[in-house]
Amino acid sequence: MKVSIENLTLAYGKNTVVRDLDLEIADGESLVLLGQSGCGKTSTMRCVAGLESPNEGRITIGDNVMHDSSSGRTVPPNKRNVGMVFQSYAVWPHRTVFENVAFSLQMQKVGKDELVSRVHETLDLVGLRELAERGASLLSGGQMQRVALARSLVMRPNVLLLDEPLSNLDARLRERLRMELRELQLRLGLTTIYVTHDQVEAFALADRIALMQNGRIVQSGAPDQIYTAPASGSIAEFLGVGNLFACSPTPGLSGAVTLTDHDFTIRVDATVPDHSDRLLVCLRPEDLTVTPMHEETTAGVGWAGRIDVASYQGASVRYRITLDGGPNIEALATGSSKGALHIGERVAVDVPPGAAQLLVDDRNQLVGALS
Incomplete structure (x- = not known):
């Protein structure tokens, strides 16, 4: 189901954590709320789940209003048909896998035959059918997280909310479960809100990313749009998309900037403001070409420099280079x-x-806003 969030504001005393936020999530869309710790992404998701009471705003799931501050209407969490998977597994160790997954259906007083059928169907989805009778305390971290996911899916939720569910797992398992989660979301057509501070995770799981800073959404778009066209320096720095250098317009040369700390001029495909002391030029590492420079090499082949660090990363090698008379x-x-x-x-x-x-x-502005 679609989710609509209008003018959402949430404050704890004088501390406002979500500020006048508007967001639409389409039916079947996977939306990732991405941002640094404290930016308001988890608080936004908890408002959708009904675990927080917003000071202002309106939340609608499908055609049903879940919260409306103006009228005072609030639907309790257990009536919203929203599934939630947390960072901690929250699996009962003294119960079997089957019993963990069946618990929410038992609370809904679902009949025995339907309960068994739905639990087995869901365990098939997450690849745990053969472990149905195993005690949860005997499971690995990845299996426990699958149990937590199955416990939400068995409810057949209108919306699935996931709060950094993979952060406790090792890197290789995290990568595998990302792909499984994405495949499952696409196969079931689930409307999903996923919260993370991990950029790679966001790119892998999202149809659309809403990047948050200081309680607001500062940029929204498809993963490739967010990566290739960050809206500001603080976003580019958070995403790790490039070498960022302070610069200013190059006098007498249109479409060019000069680095603030080095006498290096760079051409840009943009209109350069005549006067600005708040400009950055971004050079993505993967866009640069690096070639050996031999003694016979003459001028005009690019910036000359020396490799300080070469980090082999399997499919790629990352170099740190000190340019002659220039930056790293x-x-x-x-x-x-x-x-x-x-x-x-x-x-x-x-x-x-x-x-x-x-x-x-805008990096100094953001630091000021968060302090």
């Missing part, structure tokens, strides 16, 4: 051993046309 810069190349460069090697770094992006530097 990071570049990402494919992980082929044949073309690998080495620490101390002299290289040329090229910025292809259109690779540099100009952003507003």
Whole structure:
């Protein structure tokens, strides 16, 4: 079902954690609320679940109003048909897998035959049918999280809410369960709100990302849109999408900026304001080209520099390079051993046309707002 959030405000005393927030989640859409700790993403989700009472605003699931501050109407959490999966597994260790998943249906007084059928059907979905009679205390972390997911899915919720459910798992298991979660969401057509501070997780699971700062949504879009076109310097820095350098317009040269701390000029595909002291140029590591620089190499092949760090990451190699007379810069190349460069090697770094992006530097403003 679709979810509509209008003018949502939530405050604890003088501390406002969600500020006049508007959000629409389409039927069957996977929306990820992404942001740093304390930005208001979990509080927003808890308002949808009915676990928090907003000071202002209106929340609708399907055609039913769940909360309306103006009229004082609030539907209790157990009447909203919303499934929730938390960071902690919250699995009863003294019960079997079957008993854990069946508990919510027992509370709803579902008949025995239907209960057994729905529990087995849901355990099939999450790959735990063969463990139905195993005690929960004997499960691995990944299996426990599947039990927690099954316990929500068995209710056939209108909306599934997930609050950092994979953060307690190791990296490899997290990656596998991301794919399983995404596959399950697509197969069932579930309307899903997923909360995380992990950018990779957000990109992997979302149809759309709503990025939050200081209780507000500051950018919303498909994962590739968020990554390739961050709306500001603080968003780009949080996403880790590039090398960020303070800059200013280059006098007498249209469509170019000069780095504030180094005499480096970079072309940008954007209109550069005539006067601004709050500009950043963003150079994504994967957009840069790094080639060996031999003694016979002449000028004009790019910025010259030396590799300080080479970090092999399997499918890629990440380099940190100190440019001659310039800043440190990071570049990402494919992980082929044949073309690998080495620490101390002299290289040329090229910025292809259109690779540099100009952003507003709002990072100090954000720090002030959060303090």
